[in-house]
Amino acid sequence: MMTIETVATVTEEGTITAKVPGYLPQGEHRVVIVVDESPLQRVPARFPNLASFRERLGDRYPGNSIVEMREDERS
16 A cells, blocks of 8 residues: 555546556556645745845856856866
């Protein structure tokens, strides 16, 4: 027996669709479903504010680019 935690979609008809790991063999499986009563609240992905990081790079890297820093390290 294994435990898989995933996100499932419930349709208007009451059908649940969920993704499982690829190593699970195809076919019918006995499953136990535990449903959190509150719907999943998806939060849009937010990128961190890198302004202070770029300021710390200073004038040495005019494009303020990590790529430029890596190129300097390789030379």
